[in-house]
Every structure is written in C-alpha cells, then in structure tokens.
Amino acid sequence: MSKPVILTGDRTTGPLHLGHYAGSLKNRLRYQETHEQFILLADSQALTDNIGQIGKVKDSVLEVAMDYLAVGIDPQKTTICLQSHLPALAELSMLYLNFVSVGRLQRNPTVKEEIRARGFDKSIPAGFLCYPAAQAADITGFKATVVPVGEDQVPMIEQTNEIIRKVNSIADRDLLKEVEAIVPKAGRLPGVDGVSKMSKSAGNSVNLSANPAEISSAVKAMYTDPNHLRVDDPGQVEGNVVFTYLDAFHDDVEEVEDLKCQYRRGGLGDVKLKSLLDLTLQNLLEPIRERRSEFEQRPDDVRDMVREGTRKALNRTEQTKSELFEGLGFFRL
Amino acid sequence: MSKPVILTGDRTTGPLHLGHYAGSLKNRLRYQETHEQFILLADSQALTDNIGQIGKVKDSVLEVAMDYLAVGIDPQKTTICLQSHLPALAELSMLYLNFVSVGRLQRNPTVKEEIRARGFDKSIPAGFLCYPAAQAADITGFKATVVPVGEDQVPMIEQTNEIIRKVNSIADRDLLKEVEAIVPKAGRLPGVDGVSKMSKSAGNSVNLSANPAEISSAVKAMYTDPNHLRVDDPGQVEGNVVFTYLDAFHDDVEEVEDLKCQYRRGGLGDVKLKSLLDLTLQNLLEPIRERRSEFEQRPDDVRDMVREGTRKALNRTEQTKSELFEGLGFFRL
Numbered sequence: 001m002s003k004p005v006i007l008t009g010d011r012t013t014g015p016l017h018l019g020h021y022a023g024s025l026k027n028r029l030r031y032q033e034t035h036e037q038f039i040l041l042a043d044s045q046a047l048t049d050n051i052g053q054i055g056k057v058k059d060s061v062l063e064v065a066m067d068y069l070a071v072g073i074d075p076q077k078t079t080i081c082l083q084s085h086l087p088a089l090a091e092l093s094m095l096y097l098n099f100v101s102v103g104r105l106q107r108n109p110t111v112k113e114e115i116r117a118r119g120f121d122k123s124i125p126a127g128f129l130c131y132p133a134a135q136a137a138d139i140t141g142f143k144a145t146v147v148p149v150g151e152d153q154v155p156m157i158e159q160t161n162e163i164i165r166k167v168n169s170i171a172d173r174d175l176l177k178e179v180e181a182i183v184p185k186a187g188r189l190p191g192v193d194g195v196s197k198m199s200k201s202a203g204n205s206v207n208l209s210a211n212p213a214e215i216s217s218a219v220k221a222m223y224t225d226p227n228h229l230r231v232d233d234p235g236q237v238e239g240n241v242v243f244t245y246l247d248a249f250h251d252d253v254e255e256v257e258d259l260k261c262q263y264r265r266g267g268l269g270d271v272k273l274k275s276l277l278d279l280t281l282q283n284l285l286e287p288i289r290e291r292r293s294e295f296e297q298r299p300d301d302v303r304d305m306v307r308e309g310t311r312k313a314l315n316r317t318e319q320t321k322s323e324l325f326e327g328l329g330f331f332r333l
Numbered sequence: 334m335s336k337p338v339i340l341t342g343d344r345t346t347g348p349l350h351l352g353h354y355a356g357s358l359k360n361r362l363r364y365q366e367t368h369e370q371f372i373l374l375a376d377s378q379a380l381t382d383n384i385g386q387i388g389k390v391k392d393s394v395l396e397v398a399m400d401y402l403a404v405g406i407d408p409q410k411t412t413i414c415l416q417s418h419l420p421a422l423a424e425l426s427m428l429y430l431n432f433v434s435v436g437r438l439q440r441n442p443t444v445k446e447e448i449r450a451r452g453f454d455k456s457i458p459a460g461f462l463c464y465p466a467a468q469a470a471d472i473t474g475f476k477a478t479v480v481p482v483g484e485d486q487v488p489m490i491e492q493t494n495e496i497i498r499k500v501n502s503i504a505d506r507d508l509l510k511e512v513e514a515i516v517p518k519a520g521r522l523p524g525v526d527g528v529s530k531m532s533k534s535a536g537n538s539v540n541l542s543a544n545p546a547e548i549s550s551a552v553k554a555m556y557t558d559p560n561h562l563r564v565d566d567p568g569q570v571e572g573n574v575v576f577t578y579l580d581a582f583h584d585d586v587e588e589v590e591d592l593k594c595q596y597r598r599g600g601l602g603d604v605k606l607k608s609l610l611d612l613t614l615q616n617l618l619e620p621i622r623e624r625r626s627e628f629e630q631r632p633d634d635v636r637d638m639v640r641e642g643t644r645k646a647l648n649r650t651e652q653t654k655s656e657l658f659e660g661l662g663f664f665r666l
Contacts, residue, residue: 051503097458102458127430328387330390
C-alpha cells in the first residue's frame, strides 16, 4: 500500500510565526512520517492579493523555505516545491474555471469572508475570486487526498470536491479522487493581543525567527485577564492568551491544568505565569532559530533543495495533467 | 527590421466556412507574406463554452488545420499551433487575472454580449468570464502587436492593452508592447438566411469543404429581395445576401456594380443572379475542396505540421514568460 498523499502550503508573503507552528507545521512533522507529503511555496497564489508587492512575495520564498527546514521539515521525507514553477497547476486552474460558475465562486463563504477582510468589495481582482479553482488545481495536481485546513477553509475543500465530481462525471469514470479536509482540533492561535488570529498584518505575531528579547517582549505585552489586578484575585482562564499559548506549546498538560485551577482560585500572578510561558517559548524557538541561522548561511543549498523538490513536483503534476487531459478526451499531439 | 508579429486563430468547434474565408482567412493569405504570422488552434478557449462537448472540440482540431492548409496557409510562412499544448499561455492567463477586476470583466461589452447570446445570464462559467485575460495571454505570449478582429471584438483588444499597461506600470518599463486591432472593412458575412452572421450554430453556413450540390442548394435557398417577384420588377440590393456574397467573392467589381444597377432598375431575375454566384462559389471552393481532400488522405502529416508549429510556438511563448516573470521581479529558481 502506498502512503496517502497530503498537500499543505503557505503563501509566501512573509516569515512564518508561532500561529503557523501550532496550527500546521507541528502536524506536518508528524505527517512526513506517515504520508507522502508535498508542501507548496504558494508564490502564485500570494500574487492574487499582492500584485503590487511582488518584491515581498519574491523575498519570502527562501525565507519560508528556511522556516520549514528550521522546524524540522526533512526534504528527504517531504517535497518542498515552488508553485510558480509548476505550469500544470496553471493549466489545471484554467481548465477547472470551466467547471465552476461565477455565482458559485461569489457564494463561496471563505472567498466572501476574505474579500470582506481585504476590503476588496468594490474591486475584486479576478485572480482572487478564482483562487478556489487554483486551489483545486493544486490539490488534484499532486493527487492529494488529505488536506489539513483551518475551519474557515473547509468550504474551499467542498468546492474542490465539486470540481472533482464534475470532472469525473464528464470523464464518466473516477479520474480524480475526492479529498478529505482535516481540521486540527487546536483551532487558530490568537495573536498576542487576543483580538484576532495571529498574523503579520495584524502586528500581533511572534515569528519563528524571533530572538530572545523579541519573545520576552511579546510575552510581556500579552493579553491576560484585565480584571485580574492583584495576585490574590481570582482570574479568568478563558480568553487569557497566556493560557491559550501554554495549551499550545507547553508539553506538560497536567502542569498547565494545575496552573489553571490556581489562577481561577486566585494566588497565581501574571508575572509568574508569563515567566513560565517565556521559558516555554524560549525553549521551543531556540533550536529552531539556531537551525535557521545555519541555513541562512547557505542560501544556495536552500535554493537547491527547493529546486530538487520542484523537479519532483513537476513530474507529479505533469503526469496528472497528462492523465486528466487524456482521460477527458482532449486532443493530444 | 524584423516583420511585425500578427496573431489570429479560431476556436476549434467545427469546420470553417465562407464567413471565416471572407472575414479572416483571405487576409491571412496576405499577412503571411508581410508579417510573422501565428495562427492559434484555440482548443482551450473553445472549452470555455463547450466543456460538455469535448469530443467536438477534439475532432475539430485537425479539421480546422486542414481548412487552413486547403485555403493556402503555408506552414513555411505561418506558424499553426495548438493552444492547449502551450502551458505559458495558461500561466500568463492566471497572472493577468490579478491585473483585472471582476467588475471590469463583467462590463466588457464583448463578454456581456456573448454571455447574453449564449444564454449564460444565470450561470456564467468562470472560464468564460475570464477569457479576456486568456486572450491577452495569447496575444502577448506571441509578442503580437497586430491583431485582426471583428468590430465586436475591439473591446477585447482594449482590455488587452489595459493589462499590458498595468504590467508595464508594475515593471516600471515597457516589458510588453501595446497591440493594434485591425478591423477588416468588409465586416461580418451574413448567413445564407440574411438574418445573422454566418455560423454553424445558426445553420446558415456554407462550409469550405461543401460539395458542389451543397453549394448550389445553399445559393438556391439564399435570401434576396422578397418583394422582387417578377424579373421586370425593380429589386433591392441592400440586405440582398446574393449581392453581399458577390461583393465578397466575385473578382470583377465592375461587373457586380453593373448587375446592381440592372437589378435596381428591374429586368434582372434572381435565377440569373444566383447562377452567377453559384459559379463564383463553385470556382472559389473547388480548388480548396480538392486540396483539402488531399490532406484528408494524410492526417498524420497534418498532425506533424501542427506539432512542428506548436514546437516553434512553445519556444516563443516560454521565452515571453521568462522575460515577463523576470521583468516583473518574480523569484526564479
């Protein structure tokens, strides 16, 4: 039995942060042992809402690749590849646009919310509206059947499966396999301000490459319980970002549960609590930062690694394209 | 000085007819002497409104190629190539979708009219709405600066130039040259019924491969002046399809003008007029039909010709893509 194929990826719009680690990278370390894993450096998709910031997208490609290597993604086990260098993905995207109506794209809840969040309401770039078809191309291009996504991205996978069913219906056989969305239990990591999910644009993130002082400073600024004024006061755990982070990053679950009890009861101060989180994050990020700085010394090796992964991905995606075009009965020279 | 580059093409949705000859093919015979000419067998674009009829699109590829050869398109002078085998065109299409808003596509007069004509109002395939970006990709992919189009297609060229200006603005230099639309004076040839332009779907066409009986039968059925009941009656020339066709296909302009005078005056019967048109069309189509039947005997040679043209087109379009991606500052492995 061959391993199931899993596809993940990141838009190359900036360095990865703790939110990526908790929500996705940690799981990818497990998946590379059990699945055939492809990770897509999604530079083409990044352009769908960053066409005015091509430099940022360009500079982030190797940065994100270094983040992958730094957290322990192993190019021997995982294929890291660059979207813009895989023409079959564009070809499949253009094909799939024929299988989906404009109205269906406009009704996609994920797209609707992202258009709102970006203030695109008045002038939506066509590439942005169409990106569900591009995502379906990515997923099917690699023959992935397992795709880990956040809760908010589940409608994208539904749309991919709709396209897959239309392709199979026209081919009159199962050319493509339907895809399973895996939603991690943890949910999205909030930013240090507790207001929204961690993101660079919200200015509430801690990068994987953060230095010790940046980590400490972020922990100090972290949102806790604004009504927990004195150590002896009872404090609230829900919505307390420090506890959310301890849940996400501290290994000893029982210790965290004990601290929650103490905090609720009163008698546990924010300073002590934050000092534990600071230590936890310093321990987590120190080896990542060190490995990262090694890779920063040899960008050509990182580039070679991406080149080699992209070569493998090219084989896979070109093969899928050929099978699909032939299966659908296209003219082939 | 290198020759200006001209791009034309046809969606591969059926055999070519007299309307194609009068409106486009005849001009291409001239252009291949004066321009660097590419002709695109637009099978991918054909799918934007024929995804349920892939077989028809497939079967039409070699048919249309044979029509080209039959009318005298010379593969030594003109590059005939197959759109679906040119991945850079899909890659440029996806890129250009980032330069155009959904609203702008929806306001494109050509797209609006074609959506209406196809009854797509309720459910527009996304690929169909997006085809102006794909057409911009075709034109710029070949570095064409001259594009002959019907009057109704002029807004498509305007949209291409808008995309070109945006690309150049972001690159901060003229990466792409703006395009000139050439609108043939003749205008669209009406169908034999005189009701609309000639098209296979309207059932009012005469194919280039029509046999003598089919030609005669089409001429017999042709719309003239319904009030011209007796030979001696004065007849109307305007809207009289037989005269429109004589204008388009009869070599002797003066003779046609004389006939128009006679007809207006009265004393020229439809039978005599139609017999002249029949002769004219028989003379025009006989050598085309004969050359075509020769090519029908050797489909492998036709396929080889398309393969060779597509190879040349691949070089051109891949080169454009590289220049564009580098010029825009994309990450390149």
